[in-house]
Amino acid sequence: MYAGKPHKLIPNTLDREFEVEHPNQWWVSDITYIKTCEGFLFVAVVMDFYARNIIG
Template sequence: MRTEGLQAQRGYKRKNNYGGGDLSTVVPNLLNREFNVEKPNTVWVTDITYIRTQEGWLFLAVIIDLFSRQVIGWSMGSRINTDLVLNAITMACWRRKPKGEVTSWK
């Protein structure tokens, strides 16, 4: 790397964010840290994360079935919006076709 003049990136510049925003909505903890599920398609969990790329930030919404611990739906986009989440849920429902009620929590 030295002969080619390449260097590793040593972190990112961060902006100070001291501004206050709206309070987050707190949802009840229905799982109560009970992550062992006896049947598939009864409990799905979700999360959204962001990934830095050379072209900018990408946001990834993922849905995991707690029974199999497999990703059953995902969606990636350049903005966090309703479509990002709905596309992940649509993929999960299309792939799994749940028969009964599914509990889904972040």
């Protein structure tokens, strides 16, 4: 259950414009978790939108 409010509201500057002209112009990220028998593993990914490569 989510029990809080966001600290800050950030405007959506990407605004679904997924065509990028230069590298390192837009980086996007995501985080998820995987339940294991020893607990949870957290996975975070950073992608450069220009080449669609995972950079971190």
